[in-house]
Amino acid sequence: MSTPNPPPWSGRTDPQVVAASVHDPAAFAEIYARYADDVHHYLRRRLGSDVADDLTADTFVAAFGARTRFDGAAASARPWLFGIASNLAAKHRRSEVRGLRAYARTGVDPVASSWSDGADDRVSAQALNRELATALSELSAGDRDVLLLVAWAELSYAEVAAALQLPVGTVRSRLNRARRKVRTTLSPGTERVAVRPLTALETRGGHHG
Amino acid sequence: MDELTVVRELRADAPVGAPDAARQTLMDAMTPSMGVRRSRGRWPAAAAAVAAVVVTALVVQTGPAASPSAAAVLGRAAAAAASDPVPRPRDDQWVFRTMYGGATEGGVRLIPGEAWDRFDGTQFANAPSDHPEQLHVMDIEVDPRIPSAAAWYDAATRWPHEPEALLAALRDSGLVVAEGGSEAVRNYDAVVDALGQPVLPAQARADLFRALATIPGVTVDDEADPDLLGDPVLAVVLDGAPDAAGFDNRRELLLDPQTYAYRGERVTALEDAPIDGKKGSDPKAGQTWFESTETDPVVVDRAGQRG
Numbered sequence: 001m002s003t004p005n006p007p008p009w010s011g012r013t014d015p016q017v018v019a020a021s022v023h024d025p026a027a028f029a030e031i032y033a034r035y036a037d038d039v040h041h042y043l044r045r046r047l048g049s050d051v052a053d054d055l056t057a058d059t060f061v062a063a064f065g066a067r068t069r070f071d072g073a074a075a076s077a078r079p080w081l082f083g084i085a086s087n088l089a090a091k092h093r094r095s096e097v098r099g100l101r102a103y104a105r106t107g108v109d110p111v112a113s114s115w116s117d118g119a120d121d122r123v124s125a126q127a128l129n130r131e132l133a134t135a136l137s138e139l140s141a142g143d144r145d146v147l148l149l150v151a152w153a154e155l156s157y158a159e160v161a162a163a164l165q166l167p168v169g170t171v172r173s174r175l176n177r178a179r180r181k182v183r184t185t186l187s188p189g190t191e192r193v194a195v196r197p198l199t200a201l202e203t204r205g206g207h208h209g
Numbered sequence: 210m211d212e213l214t215v216v217r218e219l220r221a222d223a224p225v226g227a228p229d230a231a232r233q234t235l236m237d238a239m240t241p242s243m244g245v246r247r248s249r250g251r252w253p254a255a256a257a258a259v260a261a262v263v264v265t266a267l268v269v270q271t272g273p274a275a276s277p278s279a280a281a282v283l284g285r286a287a288a289a290a291a292s293d294p295v296p297r298p299r300d301d302q303w304v305f306r307t308m309y310g311g312a313t314e315g316g317v318r319l320i321p322g323e324a325w326d327r328f329d330g331t332q333f334a335n336a337p338s339d340h341p342e343q344l345h346v347m348d349i350e351v352d353p354r355i356p357s358a359a360a361w362y363d364a365a366t367r368w369p370h371e372p373e374a375l376l377a378a379l380r381d382s383g384l385v386v387a388e389g390g391s392e393a394v395r396n397y398d399a400v401v402d403a404l405g406q407p408v409l410p411a412q413a414r415a416d417l418f419r420a421l422a423t424i425p426g427v428t429v430d431d432e433a434d435p436d437l438l439g440d441p442v443l444a445v446v447l448d449g450a451p452d453a454a455g456f457d458n459r460r461e462l463l464l465d466p467q468t469y470a471y472r473g474e475r476v477t478a479l480e481d482a483p484i485d486g487k488k489g490s491d492p493k494a495g496q497t498w499f500e501s502t503e504t505d506p507v508v509v510d511r512a513g514q515r516g
Binding site for chain 2: 025026028029032036037039040041044045053056057060061064065097098099100101102105106109110111112115116128129132133136137147148150151152179182183186
């Protein structure tokens with residue numbers, strides 16, 4: 001039901017807005033206003049513009065349908081929404097891996113092509129990004145979700161845990177594994193060990209005093 | 210180098226801004242009594258060319274030099290093609306495809322991307338990938354050297370069914386440019402050119418697969434490298450196939466392993482072979498110097514539609 005002077009939402013927390021939307025559906029538009037661009041941006045980077053357009057709509061429609069179950073004790077709706085988005089993105093896992101492999105093989109990113117011209121002339125970044133695409137394509141889906149929620153959605157460990165409904169310890173170990181995989185792929189061979197520069201004393205062949 | 214920083218920078222140039230359509234979809238869902246949910250354009254899940262695969266192998270007349278497994282596989286492909294009717298589109302309908310890859314020129318891969326061809330060949334359309342709503346439609350002066358999809362379809366309805374006669378008809382049709390260094394290569398190239406056409410009568414496709422099985426030296430590789438999208442493919446291979454300049458190549462026709470739909474082509478040099486006659490330039494032995502991957506074509510009523 002609408003009131004002549006709808007309450008201003010800027011001062012309200014996400015749980016307050018979501019709670020209000022249970023009986024006043026129009027209030028949910030505020031949740032969209034707060035998070036749609038971020039959710040869309042994340043999905044766009046994972047799956048390209050067209051799929052992101054569809055999945056963004058699907059995320060908020062699903063969230064709207066589940067709004068009565070939103071945890072009122074949560075600090076923000078962000079992890080909840082990204083959790084829904086991640087679940088929806090999981091159905092496009094195959095095409096995500098295909099796109100990463102195509103990028104690794106050809107040096108052209110089909111996902112980035114959905115928003116920029118086909119000819120990507122950032123040649124200096126090519127080799128690195130192709131290796132990165134390889135690494136990402138080889139991660140397990142769960143490890144990739146955690147890595148990208150941290151790197152792209154900028155969720156904290158606790159937020160990722162809430163989003164994916166996992167213990168924080170699991171989030172931490174998945175992230176470590178993903179980071180190790182990326183690190184190893186980008187620097188093949190032994191890990192470089194920092195070399196301490198020789199002191200002047202040592203270069204003189206160990207004379208003391 | 211911090212790997213998290215590297216990951217953060219990947220695709221960081223993605224534009225920000227959810228589309229208005231997404232908000233409208235939510236609004237529609239929030240007020241279901243106010244009417245029908247607006248439909249959103251979606252990628253086609255499958256094209257008309259995907260067929261229910263007929264598993265029973267047909268007995269196929271094969272030439273003496275085709276390997277038995279190629280005959281069996283191409284027989285199944287022919288059966289699948291024959292069981293999937295392909296009605297003739299209207300002249301004013303369009304064929305939509307997404308194409309990847311192409312010839313390597315100077316190391317850069319060309320990506321034609323999304324394209325619409327009017328069935329009668331009088332118009333062509335594409336759209337910049339950063340503004341897919343800005344469809345650019347061009348009038349085409351019909352060039353008999355570049356037959357339209359309609360020209361192919363109509364010619365194919367009149368082709369003979371028997372392999373040797375079909376190969377001769379293809380060579381004489383003026384539709385294909387087959388300049389390979391041996392008769393086997395010329396026949397193979399002609400058939401692959403035809404199978405790459407987006408809309409052909411079902412019987413013609415079936416006959417083309419059967420004709421392919423009669424070409425000496427044709428084999429099938431079910432462990433071929435995946436296509437440019439990383440999808441597994443079945444390759445119909447002609448090895449040691451000299452091109453017009455006499456250099457040996459490995460030619461591959463790439464098919465969907467389940468539906469036998471056309472997926473693309475690949476050519477790999479088997480010896481160092483300068484493309485333009487200059488010794489010392491690409492391609493080198495073992496180099497794949499041509500590769501294309503296409504999505505299943507879809508017949509639509511207007512340019513810009515995807516299904």
